[in-house]
Structures are given as structure tokens and as C-alpha cells.
Amino acid sequence: MATQAPDGPAPALLGEVEAYLDHLAVERGLAANTLAAYRRDLRRYTSHLAALGRTRVADVTEPDVRAFVTAVRTGGDGAAALSAASTARTVAAVHGWHRFCALEGLTADDPSRGVRPPAQAKRLPKALSTDDVERLLAAAGLGDGPVPLRDRALLELLYSTGARISEVVGLDVDDLELDPAAAAARLFGKGRKERVVPVGSFAREAVDAYLVRARPALAAAGRGTPAVFLNTRGERLSRQSAWAVLRLAAQRAGLARADDVSPHTLRHSFATHLLAGGADVRVVQELLGHASVTTTQIYTQVTPDTLREVYAAAHPRALG
Incomplete structure (x- = not known):
């Protein structure tokens, strides 16, 4: 088992990691949580390189990178073993850093180019049935006072738009258009990429009721914030609190x-229900804010029973 060098990663390696993270923050606008995850992954990687005696990125070889992937999957570097999904994220961080170093002229080539993360089992996203969604939304609005109105509006908006939880709690009042003829929400996704998503009538009515009848009471406890969704202290609702709702x-x-x-369950349900209702996958891609349609296509997978039902109903010679 490799052991970390007593002095830890070389200053040169740590400096190059920080330069990369600064690049991600400034040039690509990555969120603070994503940057923190990349920093943890690359700190583990540079510790691995230190244990191998590497002090410069130019010294790193492809076998070094492959050994690291094995170490994080098995815990061979003395840290916790990672799942296939977490290993894939870590490998992505390593790939990005080496590409950055190559482009900056710190190394002649990219030793991580031929290294791939372990294969992940393909799993269908978990989606709720439409009946379960209706029960969920009804349960959110139970009770008196401003909080149930807020909770119902929050979940209605999540399901209506397919937004990520960070996008919804990040909404400001000016990001909403509640005209019945053109209700929409302006969302800011990964890398602050902006998209405008229609808001359905049920969500529009729930949000309007919250803004008129509940938000002023919650805002009175705070110092003034443009956030749509507030906690009981009048501050922007956090992702953790929205998850608890x-x-x-x-x-x-x-x-x-x-x-x-x-919260991602509602996003999965939004996409699954749209596609089941006949929506084009590329429209759903735009609504979800996916950079690639490949990411969206996982929602198009169906069960064998559904395949048989559609075949029997649609093929002219399926039934005698």
C-alpha cells in the first residue's frame, strides 16, 4: 500500500491545483459546492502523487493515474474507497486538471488521457407516479400559516419546471413571470447558464398565493432579500431546508x-411524465438544461411490458 510522503504534496503541485480551481471559478463559473468537491478530489490525487515521489505535474505518468483510480476504488491509499459514481467524478477532476496543465504549457502531454473511470451500472431514475406526485403536493400544503403555502409553492414549482433544487432556492422575485398567458421562471443552471422554463397553472397559482399571502409575513422577520423562497427568519431558504420540506x-x-x-426525484418525475405524454426528447433536454441530449435519453428507457403494450397497440399485424 502506498503511503503519503511526510511533507505532503509538493508546493508546485498544490499551486497548479489552485490555479486550475481559480480557472473553474472565474472562467467557467462553477458553483462553490462543485469547486469544493474538485478541491477534495485533487487534494487526494496530489497526496497520491506525493507518495510516489512526484513533485511536478510534468513527472506524472499514465501508470501513476491508473494506480490512483485503483486506489480510490479500493481504498488502497488509506482513504475511504469510493463508489463507481464517486470515482467517475474524481477521475473527471483529474482529467480536467491535466488538460488545464497541458494547455498552460506546464506539461508536454496529458497522462490521464487514456484513463477511464470504472463502468457504472445503468439505472433508471426513480420517478413518482402522477398519483404519488398529487399526494405529495397536497401533503406539502397541510396546516395553517405562511409555511404550508411556501412549501406547496416550492414543490409545485419544482415539479412544474423540472428545476434543480439549487435553481429554485436561487430564484429572486424578478426571475418569475406570473402572467397567466405567459407564466415562466428564469433559472440559472450549472455554470450560471440561463434558461427560461414555462410554469404550469397549478404552480403559478400556488406561487402567486404564497407571494401574496405568505411571503410578506416571512420577509418581515428579515432585513430584506429578493429571494422568492424564505425561511422563518426572513432569509433565503437553503437547499438543505428545501430538502427537508x-x-x-x-x-x-x-x-x-x-x-x-x-428534490431530484421530482426532476426525474417531471422528465418521465413529459416523455410519457409525448414530448420530444430535445424539448425535454432544453427544459432540463442538459448540455447533451444523451443525458436526457435515459428517461426514454421503458419496461418490457410497456414495449409490448405499445407494439400491440401500434403495429398493424401485432394482433390477429
Whole structure:
């Protein structure tokens, strides 16, 4: 098992990592949470390189990178073993750093180019049925006072737009258009990429009720913020608090495996239900803010039973 050098990663390596992270923050606008994850991954990688005696990025070889991938999957470097998905994220960070170093002229080539992360099992996203979504949304609005109105509006908007939780809690009042003829939300996705997504009538009415009847009461406890969704202190609602809102609603609704329901569950459900209703996959791609349609196409996978039903109904010679 490799052991980390006593003095840790060389200053040159750490400096090049920080230069890369600065590049991601300034040039690509990555979120703070993403940058923190990249920093952790690259700190582990540079510790691995230090244990191998590498002090400059130009000294790194492809076998060094492959050894690191094995180490993070098995815990061979003394740290926790990672899942295939987490290893893939770590390998992506390593790839990005080496590409950056090559472009900056710090190394002649990219030793990570031929290294691939371990294959991940393809799993269908977990989606709720439309009945379960209705029960969930109804449960969110139970009770008196401003909080139930906020919670119902929050979950209605998540399901109506397919937005990420960070996009919805990041909304400001000026990002919403609630005209019944053109209701829409302006969302800022990964890398601050902007998109405008229609808002359905149920979500529009829930958000309008919240803004008129509940938000002023919540805002009175704070110092003034443009955020749409507020906590009881009048501050912007956090992602963690929004997650708790959803979890409580799922429990109240009596959903199976309620503890597994997450904000991304509503995003998956949004996409799955649109495609089941006949929406074009490229339209769904735009609504979700996916850079590639390949990411969206996972929602088009169907069960063998559904295939048989569609075949029997659509093929002219399927049934006698």
C-alpha cells in the first residue's frame, strides 16, 4: 500500500491545483459546492502523487493515474474507497486538471488521457407516479400559516419546471413571470447558464398565493432579500431546508420509501411524465438544461411490458 510522503504534496503541485480551481471559478463559473468537491478530489490525487515521489505535474505518468483510480476504488491509499459514481467524478477532476496543465504549457502531454473511470451500472431514475406526485403536493400544503403555502409553492414549482433544487432556492422575485398567458421562471443552471422554463397553472397559482399571502409575513422577520423562497427568519431558504420540506411532505403523504424521495426525484418525475405524454426528447433536454441530449435519453428507457403494450397497440399485424 502506498503511503503519503511526510511533507505532503509538493508546493508546485498544490499551486497548479489552485490555479486550475481559480480557472473553474472565474472562467467557467462553477458553483462553490462543485469547486469544493474538485478541491477534495485533487487534494487526494496530489497526496497520491506525493507518495510516489512526484513533485511536478510534468513527472506524472499514465501508470501513476491508473494506480490512483485503483486506489480510490479500493481504498488502497488509506482513504475511504469510493463508489463507481464517486470515482467517475474524481477521475473527471483529474482529467480536467491535466488538460488545464497541458494547455498552460506546464506539461508536454496529458497522462490521464487514456484513463477511464470504472463502468457504472445503468439505472433508471426513480420517478413518482402522477398519483404519488398529487399526494405529495397536497401533503406539502397541510396546516395553517405562511409555511404550508411556501412549501406547496416550492414543490409545485419544482415539479412544474423540472428545476434543480439549487435553481429554485436561487430564484429572486424578478426571475418569475406570473402572467397567466405567459407564466415562466428564469433559472440559472450549472455554470450560471440561463434558461427560461414555462410554469404550469397549478404552480403559478400556488406561487402567486404564497407571494401574496405568505411571503410578506416571512420577509418581515428579515432585513430584506429578493429571494422568492424564505425561511422563518426572513432569509433565503437553503437547499438543505428545501430538502427537508420535501422529505416531510413525502412522509405525510405516506409514499413508499418516503426517505428516498429527494428534490431530484421530482426532476426525474417531471422528465418521465413529459416523455410519457409525448414530448420530444430535445424539448425535454432544453427544459432540463442538459448540455447533451444523451443525458436526457435515459428517461426514454421503458419496461418490457410497456414495449409490448405499445407494439400491440401500434403495429398493424401485432394482433390477429
